[in-house]
Each structure stands twice: as structure tokens, then as C-alpha cells.
Amino acid sequence: MHAYRSHTCADLTKSNVGDAVRLSGWVHRIRDHGGVLFIDLRDHYGVTQLLCDPDSPVFAQVEKLRSEYCIRIDGSVKARDDSLINAKIPTGEVEVFIRDLEVLGPSAELPLMVFGDQEYPEETRLRYRYLDLRREAMQHNMTLRSDVVASMRRRMWDKGFREYQTPIITASSPEGARDFLVPSRQHPGKFYALPQAPQQFKQLIMVSGFDKYFQIAPCFRDEDPRADRSPTDFYQLDLEMSFVEQQDVFDTIQPVVQGIFEEFGQGAAVDAHWPHISYRDAALWYGTDKPDLRNPIKMQDVSDHFRGSGFAIFAKLLEQDGTEIRAIPAPTGGSRKFCDRMNAFAQKEGLPGMGYIFWRDGENGVEAAGPLAKNIGPERTEAIRLQLGLGKGDAAFFLGGKPSVFERVAGKARTVIGDELGLTDQNRFAFAWIVDFPMYEADEESGKIDFSHNPFSMPQGGLEALNGDPLNVLGYQYDLSCNGYELISGAIRNHKLDIMIKAFELAGYDEAEVRKRFGGMVNAFQYGAPPHGGCAAGIDRIVMLLADTANIREVIMFPMNQRAEDLMMNAPSDPTSDQLMELGLRVIPQE
Incomplete structure (x- = not known):
């Protein structure tokens, strides 16, 4: 027999009655019925009821067990009395009489209970995340997330896309949020940045002649936290295509996202018609560019x-x-x-x-x-x-x-x-494409013009449109909203160097700065850049909707808290003096 188990805690049925079995898992709940001990043993797959009475050779050991002990038991499968069958679980017709026991890992007093639906402060849950993740709802959420990502990959491959990986350590790029900077040891005083998105690289993949790209991409942004946004990192389904117009991108991604919601939406209706609403109309009709059309x-x-x-x-x-x-x-x-x-x-x-x-x-x-x-x-x-x-x-x-x-x-x-x-309508997923975003916005106090969305987007009307009032320029930019959340953001890219330089000039970047900051793209666009476009879908937010929760930390395995702290791993932490010296850095104490 295997060292730890012959079956999982979801496997045993009435057909196993009389079998000698070995199970391993955690003590979920203990009940003492007049000297007869009942234990719910839990693993990732399910729960099996164990039984032990004074006739068992390990009764004294079983009496010492406590919640969340990790144990291995040997025993024999028995049928439950008809009146004691639990139809809510697959193993509800049987129980296992314990004949041997090994404690694989004892548990200290628990800071939060795994059994039951008790509410705990989020700080406690994040500090002891490994216990919080044992809870049924969290096991479901993380399994759901994994299944959604696997389904996304299959659907993208079925559409003729291949997955390519882009660098994690790169140069700083204006994507609308603050960068996480990484000091360079080999180049003192210089810094890499963690990518806010694979934006420039996926465009360069198109310039390189790869017609379709996708990636389950990690993105890093030093952002102020919200319930539906991680303050540090997140994952997105990132894709790019060559020789496409805006509608081609819509026609490609809609079946993927719609299929995901139909597959994992737990019976909720999924709208098949995704209307196109201009940014201006969305603001007028709904007061937001991510309307809830339910x-x-x-x-x-x-x-x-x-x-x-x-x-x-x-x-x-x-x-x-x-x-x-x-x-x-x-x-x-x-x-x-x-x-x-x-x-x-x-x-x-x-x-x-x-x-x-x-x-x-x-x-x-x-x-x-x-x-x-x-x-x-x-x-x-x-x-x-x-x-x-x-x-x-x-x-x-x-x-x-x-x-x-x-x-x-x-x-x-x-x-x-x-x-x-x-x-x-609470039992429905309603989607809308928000289109015709303004390329630029003006700071209310200074009047300074800056990009309002993705700076690498193609302006509607091309170079000619950039010769008028910047605030009237619309971009080939689009977002997908669902139930009040932005799920996708994308654009048809600006692949023409003269238009790109002019677009950045209006936002206060002269040509020299554009060539310095985006040298890779500027150089590449000189060598036959194809028209291209794409989008990125927020995986965390999609799973959040499918899991029917309004808090994104409920679907991220090891999230930061709202102050961008990892309480479990004690991050961010103070660097050692040796680390600072090696990097040529000095920390100035805050007054």
C-alpha cells in the first residue's frame, strides 16, 4: 500500500464497504458521541467520516487529536445506517473505522478556524493565509482561478494563437501608473523596472513577424489599492494581432471571454450581444466608463x-x-x-x-x-x-x-x-464595449495636456487629427465593461513613427525624449512595422466576478493587504547594509 493513501477523501463509496484503506488529510472536525469519536478527515478533494471507539487499538491516540492535525489513518470501510447517510457529500454513505494512526504534523492552537463560516479580520486571514486557504470557499476560489486560466489557454490556442513570454526585468515605461524600480548592481545608479504590462514587447513581437501572440502575463504597478485592484501585481490575458482593425480584435476576444463566463458562471445568464457605447455616451448615460448594464x-x-x-x-x-x-x-x-x-x-x-x-x-x-x-x-x-x-x-x-x-x-x-x-438583474453578466476614448486630457489646475489612456494608440484620423485641438482627438482605444467592472483594455496601436512622435509631442515629450525612452520601438518602426492591435483581460477581476465576490483578494492566493504589505512574509522589509553597499544605495530616514 502507498505510504500515505490508497484513496483521497472524496473517493470512497458504498462499493468500497469491507475494503482496507489508507487516508491522509487534516482533522476537520471532531465529535464525541458518548465515548465514540467521529472525525471528519479533509483533504483537497473532499471529506470522509472516520469512526473510532474503545475497541480500536489506537483509541487513546485518537482522543488526543485536535483540529487541523495532519494525520494518516488505516482502517476498514463500513456502510452508514440509512438514517445517518449524508447526501451532501460523495462519501456520505460510508465511514472508516480507524485501526491505525500516524500523526504526520501536529497543529498548534489555531489563530483562525478552518471549519465553519466564522468571519475573521482580513489582517488575520492574510497573516495566516496558509490556514485561510484551507477553508472550503478559498479552496473553491483558487481551483476556479486555475481552471479559468487553463480554459483561457485552450481557447487561445484553438484560435491559432501561440504563447510567448516577455521580459520581467525591463525599462521604465509610461503606462498610467507608478513603476516598481529595481536597482542594478552591475550598473550603479541605474534602475530597471518591473513591467506595468508587456505593451512594448508585444508590439515588437508583431514587428518581428509573429502574427498572433498571447500570454498569461504578470504585471506590476505601484498603485493605491481598491477592493477590485491589487496594489502591487496582477495577471492578465495579454494578446496582440497583426493586420487587424478594431472589430477584428472584438471578434477574436468575445468568444473567449463569453465562453469562460458560460463555462464557469454557475448558471447565470451571459449576454451574447455586446453593445458598442462611446466614452461620451457612457459618461452621460451611466456616469462611468464601466457601466453596469444589468x-x-x-x-x-x-x-x-x-x-x-x-x-x-x-x-x-x-x-x-x-x-x-x-x-x-x-x-x-x-x-x-x-x-x-x-x-x-x-x-x-x-x-x-x-x-x-x-x-x-x-x-x-x-x-x-x-x-x-x-x-x-x-x-x-x-x-x-x-x-x-x-x-x-x-x-x-x-x-x-x-x-x-x-x-x-x-x-x-x-x-x-x-x-x-x-x-x-443580479443573476446575469452584461457586457459592453466602451469605444472612442479621448486620446488626451487636461489637468484641471495647470491645463497641462497628457495622455488619458494608452499612449501607444493610433489616433482616429491619423496625423491630420493631431493638428487640431488635442482634447478633440479620439483614439482607437476600447475597454470592455461587465457588471460595473473594467475587464479588458486595448487599442489599435500607433505603428507609424511620425504619428507616434507627434502624439507624444502633444503630451509634452519632445522627439529626443521619445527616442531615448522608447528607443526599441522607435528603431523597430523604421523597418516595416505592420498595423496591429490587441487587448488585455484582467484575470483576477474575471475570477472575482465568477466567484461572486467584490474583493479581489478573495481570488488571489497570496495577496498584499491594502497597505501593500505581505504580513505573512513580512514584505516590504529593510535591506541589509551589505545589500545596500553592493547596490551603491543609501536609505534616507523619513523625518
């Missing part, structure tokens, strides 16, 4: 109904350049109690409040009510109701000013309204 609410511009109206706050606001009034329809939200609750929500978000109108039965049919309705009169409120397609029992909420100021809150309000009124 929520049917679309915001609308209703500025004309408030110009010169009796509601002085909005009327005066609209006299200023760049201002507008937006309405958030709220079907079935037409109660004063709900409207007051949403007004309080806006105040918590830092706004003075949120105006509202709700419609109810009146003497002459549907009647508008609320402070706004009294100020602007029945003709204007009726025109608003008709524009928004609302009726009795419905409401609308209003925010005004410069969109850049209120858009974020408007988007959050739309989400809250959809959730609270039960309008959002």
Missing part, C-alpha cells in the same frame, strides 16, 4: 427644461459655460420616503443634495410632486416625464453643474437606485 436606468440631459425656470439654483447654474442638468429616472421610486433617502445619499457624497420629482395620482391624471415640481410648474414637469418615459409611481432625481464634478456621484446614485428598487 441596471436598465439611463441618465439624460434635461438642461433645456430648467433654463429660465422658476428653480433659480439650476437656472442660474445653466448660465455658466460647461454646465448641465442631468436626470436619473427611478421607475417605481415615487415615494417621498425613498426620495428623501436618495437626497441624504447625495449629501453623504459631499453634494448639497439631489433634487427630485415624483409622480402620483392627481385630479386630472398623473400629477408631479416634490419641491422641484412646485418651482418649475406643470408644463415643464410633464415635458420631463415624457422625455424620461416615466409614469405614476415613478420618480426622477436631478444633479447639476459641470459634469466632471457631479458625474461620479450621479453614477453611484444610479447604481443605488437600481439596487434598492430591485431593477438590477
Whole structure:
């Protein structure tokens, strides 16, 4: 017999009754029923119930076992009484009588329990991640992640892509986040960078004549943490193709992502139609460039109904350049109690409040009510109701000013309204391509022009478009949103050197700096660069959605905490003086 097991803890069935077996695993739970000990033995595959009574030669040893001891047992398989069958597990018809026992690894007192659904502080879970990972939900999440990655690889190979690896140690590149720098021992005073993405290398692969590339790529960004973003590193399905237009990329990646969600979505509906929504429309309708289309609410511009109206706050606001009034329809939200609750929500978000109108039965049919309705009169409120397609029992909420100021809150309000009124379909994955991103944005304080998205994208209209106002230039850039999260980002690349140099010039990089910082690409583009494009899908975020969790750390095996610390491995740590001396570095103490 094998040194540790003849079967896993998920293998035994009624057909094994009478067999002598050997199992290894962890003590999941112990129950003492009047001197008869029952132990749930757990391994990665499942749970088997063990039985031990005073007739067993190792009863005294079994009595000393505690939760999470790692043990090996020999025993004989017995059928459970019909009344004691556990139909919830594959081994529920049998139990194993223990005849021999070896403790492979005793356990100290546990800082968190593996059995049960107790909640523990995240700091505790991350410090003892190896225990946290033993829990059923975490075993499921990590297995799911592995299966998703394997399925992605198969699907990409089936589409004629090959996987190529790109360097981990490279040069710094502006990708929209801070680099992790790595000091060079052999070149004192100089630094490598960990790649924020394989962007330049995958483009160079296309220049090298490889028609299709993909990679399950690690990416490193020194970012401020969020629930849906790792502060240090993440993985993406990275791909690039030559001789393609934007729609070709969409047609390639949609079946891969849609297939993943159909395969692992646990029965949730997966939309097959992925609409194309311009960045401008997404901001207007949803208040975000990653809309949740499960929520049917679309915001609308209703500025004309408030110009010169009796509601002085909005009327005066609209006299200023760049201002507008937006309405958030709220079907079935037409109660004063709900409207007051949403007004309080806006105040918590830092706004003075949120105006509202709700419609109810009146003497002459549907009647508008609320402070706004009294100020602007029945003709204007009726025109608003008709524009928004609302009726009795419905409401609308209003925010005004410069969109850049209120858009974020408007988007959050739309989400809250959809959730609270039960309008959002929770059992569905809804996708949308967000297209026509602006190439550039201006800093609100300094007015400085910078890239708003990927700096290596092809501007729509080519070189000619770059001769006008930079803020009007659109790029062949696109994101895929799903249920309120950005899953994919990509672009058709700028493969023409003159356009690339001009594009960077508008963002404040002169030609000499472009040639210095991106010398590899600049040189390569002189030798017949093909048109190419691609995208990258965030694996961590995809698995997060499939696992039905809003915290990305639930699907990463060994994540950092929100302060970018690894509590288990004590990172970041202080370097030794020898390490610093070897690198020619000195740490200046923080005051």
C-alpha cells in the first residue's frame, strides 16, 4: 500500500464497504458521541467520516487529536445506517473505522478556524493565509482561478494563437501608473523596472513577424489599492494581432471571454450581444466608463427644461459655460420616503443634495410632486416625464453643474437606485464595449495636456487629427465593461513613427525624449512595422466576478493587504547594509 493513501477523501463509496484503506488529510472536525469519536478527515478533494471507539487499538491516540492535525489513518470501510447517510457529500454513505494512526504534523492552537463560516479580520486571514486557504470557499476560489486560466489557454490556442513570454526585468515605461524600480548592481545608479504590462514587447513581437501572440502575463504597478485592484501585481490575458482593425480584435476576444463566463458562471445568464457605447455616451448615460448594464436606468440631459425656470439654483447654474442638468429616472421610486433617502445619499457624497420629482395620482391624471415640481410648474414637469418615459409611481432625481464634478456621484446614485428598487438583474453578466476614448486630457489646475489612456494608440484620423485641438482627438482605444467592472483594455496601436512622435509631442515629450525612452520601438518602426492591435483581460477581476465576490483578494492566493504589505512574509522589509553597499544605495530616514 502507498505510504500515505490508497484513496483521497472524496473517493470512497458504498462499493468500497469491507475494503482496507489508507487516508491522509487534516482533522476537520471532531465529535464525541458518548465515548465514540467521529472525525471528519479533509483533504483537497473532499471529506470522509472516520469512526473510532474503545475497541480500536489506537483509541487513546485518537482522543488526543485536535483540529487541523495532519494525520494518516488505516482502517476498514463500513456502510452508514440509512438514517445517518449524508447526501451532501460523495462519501456520505460510508465511514472508516480507524485501526491505525500516524500523526504526520501536529497543529498548534489555531489563530483562525478552518471549519465553519466564522468571519475573521482580513489582517488575520492574510497573516495566516496558509490556514485561510484551507477553508472550503478559498479552496473553491483558487481551483476556479486555475481552471479559468487553463480554459483561457485552450481557447487561445484553438484560435491559432501561440504563447510567448516577455521580459520581467525591463525599462521604465509610461503606462498610467507608478513603476516598481529595481536597482542594478552591475550598473550603479541605474534602475530597471518591473513591467506595468508587456505593451512594448508585444508590439515588437508583431514587428518581428509573429502574427498572433498571447500570454498569461504578470504585471506590476505601484498603485493605491481598491477592493477590485491589487496594489502591487496582477495577471492578465495579454494578446496582440497583426493586420487587424478594431472589430477584428472584438471578434477574436468575445468568444473567449463569453465562453469562460458560460463555462464557469454557475448558471447565470451571459449576454451574447455586446453593445458598442462611446466614452461620451457612457459618461452621460451611466456616469462611468464601466457601466453596469444589468441596471436598465439611463441618465439624460434635461438642461433645456430648467433654463429660465422658476428653480433659480439650476437656472442660474445653466448660465455658466460647461454646465448641465442631468436626470436619473427611478421607475417605481415615487415615494417621498425613498426620495428623501436618495437626497441624504447625495449629501453623504459631499453634494448639497439631489433634487427630485415624483409622480402620483392627481385630479386630472398623473400629477408631479416634490419641491422641484412646485418651482418649475406643470408644463415643464410633464415635458420631463415624457422625455424620461416615466409614469405614476415613478420618480426622477436631478444633479447639476459641470459634469466632471457631479458625474461620479450621479453614477453611484444610479447604481443605488437600481439596487434598492430591485431593477438590477443580479443573476446575469452584461457586457459592453466602451469605444472612442479621448486620446488626451487636461489637468484641471495647470491645463497641462497628457495622455488619458494608452499612449501607444493610433489616433482616429491619423496625423491630420493631431493638428487640431488635442482634447478633440479620439483614439482607437476600447475597454470592455461587465457588471460595473473594467475587464479588458486595448487599442489599435500607433505603428507609424511620425504619428507616434507627434502624439507624444502633444503630451509634452519632445522627439529626443521619445527616442531615448522608447528607443526599441522607435528603431523597430523604421523597418516595416505592420498595423496591429490587441487587448488585455484582467484575470483576477474575471475570477472575482465568477466567484461572486467584490474583493479581489478573495481570488488571489497570496495577496498584499491594502497597505501593500505581505504580513505573512513580512514584505516590504529593510535591506541589509551589505545589500545596500553592493547596490551603491543609501536609505534616507523619513523625518
